[in-house]
Amino acid sequence: MTLRLAIASLFARALTVGMTILAIALSVALFLGVEKVRTGAKASFADTISGTDLIVGARSGSVQLLLYSVFRIGNATNNVTWESYQDIAARPDVDWIVPISLGDSHRQFRVMGTTQAFFEHYKYRQGRSLNMAEGIVMDDLFDTVIGADVAATLGYSVDDPIIVAHGLASFTEHKDQPFRVSGILEKTGTPVDRTVIVSMEAIEAIHVDWQSGAQIPGQSTPVDVIRGMDLTPKAVTAALVGVESPLQTFALQRAINQYPEEPLLAILPGVALQELWGIVGIAETALLAVSAMVVVTALIGMMATIFSSLNERRREMAIFRAMGARPVTILGMLVLEAMVMAAAGAILGLALLYIGLIIAQPIVDTAFGLWLPIDAPTLREAWVILGVICAGAIVSLVPALRAYRMSVADGMIVKT
Amino acid sequence: MNAAVLTLSDIGYRWPGRASFSLTVPDFAISRGESVLLLGESGSGKSTLLSLICGTILPDRGSISIAGTELTALSGGKRDRFRAERIGVIFQQFNLLPFGTVADNILLPLRFAPERRKRAGDAVAQATELCAALGLPPDVGRNKANALSVGQQQRVAVARALIGQPPLIIADEPTSALDADSQAAFLDLLFAQTEAHQTSLLMVSHDARLGDRFDRVIRMEDIAQIERGAA
Numbered sequence: 001m002t003l004r005l006a007i008a009s010l011f012a013r014a015l016t017v018g019m020t021i022l023a024i025a026l027s028v029a030l031f032l033g034v035e036k037v038r039t040g041a042k043a044s045f046a047d048t049i050s051g052t053d054l055i056v057g058a059r060s061g062s063v064q065l066l067l068y069s070v071f072r073i074g075n076a077t078n079n080v081t082w083e084s085y086q087d088i089a090a091r092p093d094v095d096w097i098v099p100i101s102l103g104d105s106h107r108q109f110r111v112m113g114t115t116q117a118f119f120e121h122y123k124y125r126q127g128r129s130l131n132m133a134e135g136i137v138m139d140d141l142f143d144t145v146i147g148a149d150v151a152a153t154l155g156y157s158v159d160d161p162i163i164v165a166h167g168l169a170s171f172t173e174h175k176d177q178p179f180r181v182s183g184i185l186e187k188t189g190t191p192v193d194r195t196v197i198v199s200m201e202a203i204e205a206i207h208v209d210w211q212s213g214a215q216i217p218g219q220s221t222p223v224d225v226i227r228g229m230d231l232t233p234k235a236v237t238a239a240l241v242g243v244e245s246p247l248q249t250f251a252l253q254r255a256i257n258q259y260p261e262e263p264l265l266a267i268l269p270g271v272a273l274q275e276l277w278g279i280v281g282i283a284e285t286a287l288l289a290v291s292a293m294v295v296v297t298a299l300i301g302m303m304a305t306i307f308s309s310l311n312e313r314r315r316e317m318a319i320f321r322a323m324g325a326r327p328v329t330i331l332g333m334l335v336l337e338a339m340v341m342a343a344a345g346a347i348l349g350l351a352l353l354y355i356g357l358i359i360a361q362p363i364v365d366t367a368f369g370l371w372l373p374i375d376a377p378t379l380r381e382a383w384v385i386l387g388v389i390c391a392g393a394i395v396s397l398v399p400a401l402r403a404y405r406m407s408v409a410d411g412m413i414v415k416t
Numbered sequence: 417m418n419a420a421v422l423t424l425s426d427i428g429y430r431w432p433g434r435a436s437f438s439l440t441v442p443d444f445a446i447s448r449g450e451s452v453l454l455l456g457e458s459g460s461g462k463s464t465l466l467s468l469i470c471g472t473i474l475p476d477r478g479s480i481s482i483a484g485t486e487l488t489a490l491s492g493g494k495r496d497r498f499r500a501e502r503i504g505v506i507f508q509q510f511n512l513l514p515f516g517t518v519a520d521n522i523l524l525p526l527r528f529a530p531e532r533r534k535r536a537g538d539a540v541a542q543a544t545e546l547c548a549a550l551g552l553p554p555d556v557g558r559n560k561a562n563a564l565s566v567g568q569q570q571r572v573a574v575a576r577a578l579i580g581q582p583p584l585i586i587a588d589e590p591t592s593a594l595d596a597d598s599q600a601a602f603l604d605l606l607f608a609q610t611e612a613h614q615t616s617l618l619m620v621s622h623d624a625r626l627g628d629r630f631d632r633v634i635r636m637e638d639i640a641q642i643e644r645g646a647a
Contacts, residue, residue, distance in 0.1 A: 002527070005516055012515035319513060321472060323576075324500020324528030326493050 006337045009316070013309060017341060020298075020305045024345025027291075027298035028388055029352040032381055034291040036357065038284050040372040044125070045277060047371075048190045049240075049269050051123035053249045056080065056088060056256055057238040059263035063279070066272040069100055069238035072110040072191045075168075076102070079235035084262055088239065091255075093248040096121050099236040101203045105168050109150050111196045113203035113233075119145075121242060124190045125371065134158050135183030138199050141227060143182035147193040151184045158184065162196065164206060167213075174206040176220055189370055201231035241266070295388060299395045302341055306334060306399040310406065317407045330407045334400035335393050342392025346385040350377060420481075421583050421616040422446040422469065427478035429468060439464055441478070441640045448583065451610065451617040453627050456636030462620045465640060466586055469618070470503055471495035483583045500529035504577030504615075506587040511573050512561035519543060519557035522576045532580030539579065546575040550605050567598050571605060578609050585610060587619040591626070603629050 010017045049055075049070050057065040058078035067073040089097045098121050101113030119130050119137050135158040137145055144162055151157070162179040166172045179198060187193055205226045209219045221229075243249050249268070256266035317330050357374050364370050427441035439461045446452050456462040467473045468480060471487050472495075480487040483502055490498055499505075504525070512521045522543040526533040536542045540557075547556055550571040561569065570590060577585050587606070591599040607629065610617045619630070627633040 005513070005520060008515040008520070009513075315511075316513060319507070319511060320524075321496075322470065322499075322505040322507070323525040324496050326496040326528075328493075329528070 002333065002336065003340070006333055006340055010337060010340060016305055016309070020302045021341055021345045021348060023298040023301050024295075024342060024388070024392075025348035025352055027295040028346045028349025028384070029356065031288075031291040031295050032350065032353045032384060033356065034287055035380070035384075036353070036372055037370070038288065040370055041284070042277060043373070044189055044370050045280075046270070046273050047125040048273070049122070049124060050127055051121070051242065052240045052269050053243045053246070054241040054253055054256070054266045055238060055269055055272070056241055056264060056266045059265045062265065062267040062272045063276050065238065065265055065267055066269065066276055068102060069240075070191065070269070072102065072112070072195060076237045079237055080239065080264060081235050081262060082233050084259065084264065085233075085236050085239055087261070088241070088256060088259075091252065093244050093252050094241060095244045096242045098122065098240040099200055099233065100238045100240065101200055101233065101235075102237040103168075104164050104166055104174070104203070104206070106150075106162055106164050106196045107154060109147075109153075109194050109196050110168070111164050111198060111203075113198050113200045115200055118197070118240075121240065122192070124188050124192070128188070130188065130192065131186045132183045133186040135181065138182055138197070138202075140180070140182070141199065141202055141205055141231075142177060142179045142223070143199075144179040144202075145183040145185060145197045146181055147185050147195045147197075148187040149193040150196055151181075156181050156184070158182065164196070164198070166210070166215075172215065176209075177202075177206045177223060177226070187366060189365070189368065200233045200236070204231040204233055205229075296391070298345070299342065299388070299391055302338060302345075302392060303395045303398055306338060306396055307402070310399060310403055313403075314406060314410055317403060318410055321407055321410070327404045327407045331397075331400045331404040334403050335396050338392045338396030338400075339389050342389045343385075345392075346388040350381065350385065419448055420445040421448050421450075421483055422618070423479070423481040424469070425479045425481075427468065427475045427480065429464060429473070429475045431464070436644065438643045439640055440643070441465065441468075444639045446584070446616050446618055448616055449611070449614040450632065451607065451630045452619070453630040453633045454618060454620045454636065454639075455622060455624055455627075455633065456620065457622060459642075460636040461640055461642050462636055463588070465636070466588055466620060469586060470499050470505065472499075497528065500525050501532050502582050502584060504579075504582040504585045506570075506573045506577045506585065506590045508589045508592050512564075512569050512576075514560070514562035516561055517557060518547070518552075518559050518561055518564070518572050521561050521572055522546065522557075522579055525576060526580055529580065532582065536580040542579055543575060546578055546609070547572075549609065550575055566593055567602070570594065570602055574602075574606055574609065578613065578615070581613050581615065583616060585615055585617045587617065589621050590619070591621065591623070599626070 055065060055069050057069060058076055058080055060077045064074060068076050085099060088094060096117060098114060098117045102110060104111040116137060122130060133148065146156060158181050160181045162181060164174045164179060166174060179202070185192060208221050208226055208229065209216050243252055253266040253268065256264050320330060354374065357372055361372050361374060364372055422445060424441050424444040428438060430438045454462065468475055471490070474488055485498060487495060487498065513524070519540065523539055526536060526539055533539060543557065548554070552568060552571055561572065564572065573590065591602055594602055603626065606617070
């Protein structure tokens with residue numbers, strides 16, 4: 001009966017109570033939404049590379065190697081010689097190996113030299129393969145495949161010409177060796193979307209007239225001549241490696257890390273991703289804290305609503321007192337009301353979240369490559385709802401204690 | 417004379433924060449089944465006296481006994497429970513929970529009074545009987561209290577005070593919002609019920625014309641003194 005009366009009392013103040021519940025609902029939806037985006041971003045981040053057992057590069061830090069080889073952020077301190085690359089590729093425990101050569105750029109996008117094997121072995125989001133949205137994989141020496149963001153940002157389509165610039169922030173361009181867009185990849189939500197992919201031979205080809213990072217003055221080898229040259233790479237920036245058996249991963253990692261010919265580093269992508277997430281996760285924590293503050297603000301709003309209703313409800317409290325209710329019962333009723341409001345707000349917020357997810361999931365995936373999973377409410381979300389209800393009860397104690405004191409002072413007589 | 421249901425002896429009360437104001441009630445009693453009209457002007461201490469009798473405030477000295485129980489000896493919680501068990505209260509107008517149904521309002525005191533609930537037996541059935549006896553329409557129980565007329569609300573308030581047959585009914589100016597005809601009808605219903613259950617009635621009013629309906633009419637100044645010292 002008490003719960004029913006509390007609900008009836010809330011219905012009697014439907015407008016203010018409704019606004020309060022809506023405020024709580026929106027704040028809970030925001031909080032849980034941030035949580036969903038956080039877990040989605042974390043999953044997308046972890047799914048940037050999938051199915052690769054090791055990443056090999058020149059010896060530096062594991063995060064640095066991950067950043068430049070997978071996220072195209074920063075630069076390698078050194079390259080891996082082609083001989084070492086071949087040596088690793090020839091090991092019996094290596095199932096496949098994909099070379100990566102970085103250093104040049106096109107507009108603000110990185111150019112990556114690789115082989116056809118990249119399109120076969122690079123996986124993302126739990127084993128998804130790269131797919132062509134348009135065109136084909138590089139067929140000619142000066143063909144390039146571009147990521148979805150490159151195409152969208154620069155308005156490129158198949159057969160458009162591309163001039164690659166030397167280095168990352170250089171005004172010097174490889175004008176004499178223009179590329180042709182042979183294909184555009186589907187959106188992946190990974191750094192591949194922002195990459196211009198060419199063949200390893202093409203990287204060698206555009207640097208034929210270069211030495212020690214600078215163009216040899218007055219030298220310009222014709223493209224036809226270049227096509228006839230030996231374009232075997234001299235070095236790679238990094239390599240993605242798949243092992244024959246997962247059991248061999250650590251042995252291969254140890255062998256590469258102890259490689260006697262040159263200092264190399266082999267990292268487990270999953271471990272390095274976790275390490276990297278630990279660094280960027282500070283922003284995630286800050287975002288979560290801000291959204292938690294929004295929930296707290298909504299609950300304080302509820303407290304203000306209860307406070308403002310106290311005076312007009314003195315007669316109601318006096319009736320309860322006259323009927324034999326103890327002041328603590330009055331206190332309990334107000335706390336119960338607050339819990340009902342908080343629970344209604346939290347459940348409505350959860351519903352709003354799922355409605356929002358259903359609407360936003362394909363849009364966010366297309367726009368940002370961020371996959372927001374729509375799963376059944378998790379235990380964590382249940383705890384959040386429970387937490388909101390408990391927090392609602394706690395903040396309501398402030399006006400409830402005032403009501404308690406008022407009901408003690410007023411007794412059953414209220415002069416209004 | 418029947419045994420006293422309510423006895424006040426040598427009551428002294430000072431309002432908190434107003435030490436110079438005090439109310440004293442040397443001796444006052446109401447017998448079982450007796451109806452008493454207490455007349456008094458505003459500021460004569462009527463509300464304070466009712467609060468003392470209902471146990472929401474305690475006197476500084478003296479004794480308040482209701483149905484043989486010394487109210488001043490009870491703790492706050494026990495006084496609240498005792499009030500729920502032994503006293504039916506009728507206020508002025510607007511004395512129902514507006515958001516509750518008629519049934520919610522009538523059954524409300526039973527929620528805080530297990531013995532009274534036991535006495536009521538089938539509480540819903542008794543509430544229905546009371547509604548019928550008070551001339552309320554059938555199936556009124558499901559109506560929202562704020563959907564009733566003022567006269568109907570007062571009848572519901574009487575039903576709420578009478579359910580579970582408490583020995584004492586306190587009525588605080590219940591007819592002040594009613595016209596003369598409605599006042600008479602209301603009192604007819606109230607007396608019919610209190611007489612049927614041998615319930616004592618203490619009704620506070622400033623309207624002396626109601627006096628001939630009661631067994632006894634007293635003025636506040638006859639039973640109580642208010643001292644107003646220098647502030």
